[in-house]
Amino acid sequence: MGKRPRCITPETLVLTAAAQMRELKVDQLPVVDVEGRAVGLLDVQDLLAAKFV
Numbered sequence: 695m696g697k698r699p700r701c702i703t704p705e706t707l708v709l710t711a712a713a714q715m716r717e718l719k720v721d722q723l724p725v726v727d728v729e730g731r732a733v734g735l736l737d738v739q740d741l742l743a744a745k746f747v
Contacts, residue, residue: 708746
């Protein structure tokens with residue numbers, strides 16, 4: 695994790711987030727609100743379990 699991690703918002707579509715994860719070659723993306731506060735974490739395992747990937 696760096697000082698400016700790649701993040702998504704709660705409004706980000708799942709398919710967009712999955713594409714971003716593939717492009718960045720990461721397994722997790724933090725979910726942050728408009729003020730930059732962490733509200734969750736999207737993990738590739740969540741996508742696999744929900745059969746989005």
